[in-house]
Amino acid sequence: MTMTDVRVAPPAPEPEEVTDRARHERRLGLTLSAPAFLVMVFVTAYPLIYAVVLSLYNYRLTDPEGREFVGLRNYATVLTDSVWWSDFVTTLIITVASVAIELVLGFAFAFVMYRIIQGRSLVRTGILIPYGIVTVVSAYIWQFAFQLDSGFVNQWFGLGDFNFFGQRWSALFVIILSEIWKTTPFISLLLLAGLVQVPEEYQEAARVDGATPWQRLWRVTLPNMKAAIMVALLFRTLDAWRIFDNPFIMTRGANNTETLSFLAYRQNVTLVNLGTGSAVSVLLFLTVVIIAFIFVKGFRTDLSQVRGDR
Amino acid sequence: MNSLGKGSARRRLAAATVLALSAGLLTACGDDSGLPVITWYINPDNGGQGRLAERCAAEAGNTYKVDVQVLPNDASQQREQLVRRLAAKDSSIDVMSLDPPFVAEFANAEFLRPFDDADAAALTKDVLKGPLQTAYWKDQLVAAPFWANTQLLWYRKSVAQAAGVDPAAANFTWDEMIRTAESQKKVIGVQANRYEGYMVWINALVASAGGEIIGDVEAGKDAKPEINSPAGDDAARVIGDLARSAAAPPAMSTMGEEEARSAFQSDAGGFMVNWPYVYSAAKESVAGGGITQQVFDDIAWARYPRMAADKPSKPPLGGINLTIGAFSKHPEQALDLVKCATSLPNNVAYMLDAGNPAARGPAYDDPKVREAYPMAEVIRQSINDAGPRPITPYYNDVSTSVQITWHPATDVTAPATPEEAATFMSDVLLGKRLL
Numbered sequence: 001m002t003m004t005d006v007r008v009a010p011p012a013p014e015p016e017e018v019t020d021r022a023r024h025e026r027r028l029g030l031t032l033s034a035p036a037f038l039v040m041v042f043v044t045a046y047p048l049i050y051a052v053v054l055s056l057y058n059y060r061l062t063d064p065e066g067r068e069f070v071g072l073r074n075y076a077t078v079l080t081d082s083v084w085w086s087d088f089v090t091t092l093i094i095t096v097a098s099v100a101i102e103l104v105l106g107f108a109f110a111f112v113m114y115r116i117i118q119g120r121s122l123v124r125t126g127i128l129i130p131y132g133i134v135t136v137v138s139a140y141i142w143q144f145a146f147q148l149d150s151g152f153v154n155q156w157f158g159l160g161d162f163n164f165f166g167q168r169w170s171a172l173f174v175i176i177l178s179e180i181w182k183t184t185p186f187i188s189l190l191l192l193a194g195l196v197q198v199p200e201e202y203q204e205a206a207r208v209d210g211a212t213p214w215q216r217l218w219r220v221t222l223p224n225m226k227a228a229i230m231v232a233l234l235f236r237t238l239d240a241w242r243i244f245d246n247p248f249i250m251t252r253g254a255n256n257t258e259t260l261s262f263l264a265y266r267q268n269v270t271l272v273n274l275g276t277g278s279a280v281s282v283l284l285f286l287t288v289v290i291i292a293f294i295f296v297k298g299f300r301t302d303l304s305q306v307r308g309d310r
Numbered sequence: 311m312n313s314l315g316k317g318s319a320r321r322r323l324a325a326a327t328v329l330a331l332s333a334g335l336l337t338a339c340g341d342d343s344g345l346p347v348i349t350w351y352i353n354p355d356n357g358g359q360g361r362l363a364e365r366c367a368a369e370a371g372n373t374y375k376v377d378v379q380v381l382p383n384d385a386s387q388q389r390e391q392l393v394r395r396l397a398a399k400d401s402s403i404d405v406m407s408l409d410p411p412f413v414a415e416f417a418n419a420e421f422l423r424p425f426d427d428a429d430a431a432a433l434t435k436d437v438l439k440g441p442l443q444t445a446y447w448k449d450q451l452v453a454a455p456f457w458a459n460t461q462l463l464w465y466r467k468s469v470a471q472a473a474g475v476d477p478a479a480a481n482f483t484w485d486e487m488i489r490t491a492e493s494q495k496k497v498i499g500v501q502a503n504r505y506e507g508y509m510v511w512i513n514a515l516v517a518s519a520g521g522e523i524i525g526d527v528e529a530g531k532d533a534k535p536e537i538n539s540p541a542g543d544d545a546a547r548v549i550g551d552l553a554r555s556a557a558a559p560p561a562m563s564t565m566g567e568e569e570a571r572s573a574f575q576s577d578a579g580g581f582m583v584n585w586p587y588v589y590s591a592a593k594e595s596v597a598g599g600g601i602t603q604q605v606f607d608d609i610a611w612a613r614y615p616r617m618a619a620d621k622p623s624k625p626p627l628g629g630i631n632l633t634i635g636a637f638s639k640h641p642e643q644a645l646d647l648v649k650c651a652t653s654l655p656n657n658v659a660y661m662l663d664a665g666n667p668a669a670r671g672p673a674y675d676d677p678k679v680r681e682a683y684p685m686a687e688v689i690r691q692s693i694n695d696a697g698p699r700p701i702t703p704y705y706n707d708v709s710t711s712v713q714i715t716w717h718p719a720t721d722v723t724a725p726a727t728p729e730e731a732a733t734f735m736s737d738v739l740l741g742k743r744l745l
Binding site (some may be wrong): 058060061062063064065066070073074077081083084263266267269270271272273275276278 | 393418704740743744745
């Protein structure tokens with residue numbers, strides 16, 4: 001960083017020509033990205049603002065005459081209701097458990113994909129297959145595996161007539177398991193990208209200095225791919241936080257397995273309670289923003305890592 | 311020359327594309343024959359509605375075609391799909407087979423095309439009183455009763471005989487039934503899982519006791535819960551008593567129609583309230599070796615039990631109403647289809663074909679119906695005197711509030727449970743609590 005500064009500053013050759021070109025490039029860049037920007041505003045900002053407006057009303061889609069402005073009351077209702085907090089805790093449990101386990105597993109997979117020499121593409125494809133399966137399909141697969149009538153899991157482990165979907169913890173266990181199976185490939189792919197960026201010379205230097213493999217992992221590999229790890233964690237956390245498909249298919253939210261996205265869906269789509277539903281959606285959005293903020297500012301996550309350029 | 315040729319080629323291509331696209335659009339609404347296509351969204355059945363559709367199109371001289379679209383199995387998912395489409399003003403919805411509790415919600419949102427007086431007279435002629443009540447919203451006919459359903463009291467003759475009671479007697483009450491079952495060490499099959507079937511039971515008890523779950527429904531979300539009343543307390547007392555008695559089936563809190571049936575068919579079975587389908591299901595069970603002919607011969611039926619000996623019961627009401635989508639492009643043909651499908655002859659035909667009881671009274675006088683349904687007269691009476699579930703645009707909220715506060719049945723007490731239900735329901739309606 002300082003080196004480039006030093007090199008650019010003293011000669012200063014024809015500064016006007018450079019700025020002219022830069023200006024052109026900047027204008028070209030803006031022109032090229034303008035259509036995309038406008039489309040983004042149209043498809044993201046408009047619904048977002050509309051949702052915020054709706055959240056200030058007591059409004060049922062099927063009772064248009066009963067529409068009434070209530071200010072922030074919907075937010076107060078949601079935030080003081082036990083349903084929201086129960087769903088919040090459920091979502092938190094699923095997020096923390098699945099992301100933590102996926103990080104460890106994903107790291108192992110990333111190492112395998114990185115180090116393997118024979119059958120490299122076969123292994124890489126094999127690891128990535130679960131990620132290519134539609135979540136609803138994978139939810140059904142896991143549901144069928146654990147269900148009393150069609151499942152084989154109880155038989156394999158001698159669990160008899162244990163109903164996995166009959167109570168909260170066992171149902172959450174299956175949901176988390178399905179999440180892990182489905183998205184570990186994603187996290188390992190991001191970690192693999194980080195892994196290949198650790199210069200081989202560092203490893204060699206450490207080896208020459210007599211570092212054990214364990215020391216090399218903790219002192220050389222991990223610190224050098226910290227940015228990639230943080231990005232992987234951020235993406236997966238945001239993903240897990242918005243979990244919907246698995247509980248929807250497996251339990252329909254019964255036995256306290258409803259997540260925040262599910263609550264928003266139920267208020268908006270099932271009850272067509274657009275006011276409260278929008279308030280839940282906006283609150284969900286705010287929690288996502290907070291998570292992203294904590295990662296980006298708190299842990300200084302460098303998002304440019306995803307692109308693979310350093 | 312070259313560029314000119316290219317240009318005209320491009321124009322020709324564009325013209326061809328436009329033609330192809332518009333042809334696609336035309337076929338989408340008109341079919342090759344140019345006949346209007348009426349889309350009928352049905353609840354899943356054994357194909358009976360599809361056969362009715364073909365017959366009706368033929369009777370209309372093939373002036374339209376009917377495209378039958380099957381909705382999901384679950385009534386609440388049927389509603390969800392229809393609401394989502396109608397909220398977007400889907401003009402492809404011409405005719406809908408609608409669960410009666412949702413009629414008020416759809417009508418209030420102006421999703422249904424009301425019938426004019428002349429059509430209303432034809433569509434409601436001889437229709438039994440129960441289903442008729444579910445077809446109106448704000449004094450206007452918005453739905454045509456197609457078929458109706460009700461629950462009967464099913465009992466084992468041997469159990470009644472041993473106890474010396476007559477469940478078919480006019481004044482047979484819930485209290486008497488619970489006492490009898492306890493003394494004979496038998497169970498009573500009911501629907502008490504946290505689902506719509508539980509609401510059906512609670513509503514029937516409240517209605518039979520002379521009350522209602524919610525009143526002043528046209529006030530929308532300001533409607534007044536009436537479940538915290540003597541009638542609601544009576545219902546809570548019966549449900550709590552049964553749940554805490556020896557007459558309660560072991561898995562009562564997760565019991566639906568099918569679980570109740572299998573409990574009733576078991577050795578411990580004494581009584582059950584359930585829909586008439588259980589009779590044909592038991593018959594099939596005999597054929598399949600599930601139960602013996604002896605057990606089948608032991609099964610008898612009577613009208614739904616009373617809450618008070620001197621007050622006739624108001625049995626549960628189910629069924630399907632036919633409605634016309636407000637945004638339909640072919641309302642005339644849709645009306646023709648509705649009139650045809652709900653006609654008396656077709657009521658009879660559908661009852662014999664699909665096994666669903668007719669909405670029009672005279673259908674039960676048909677000799678073939680009498681033959682297929684030995685209990686036809688009780689069904690007709692029950693449907694006529696049935697107490698529909700609350701007719702309110704907020705039905706979903708009302709029903710779910712009741713289910714949540716009254717489940718599990720073992721915790722139901724009077725007057726605490728009805729009080730709690732009333733408060734919760736009103737909070738939910740006013741947007742002060744989440745469901």
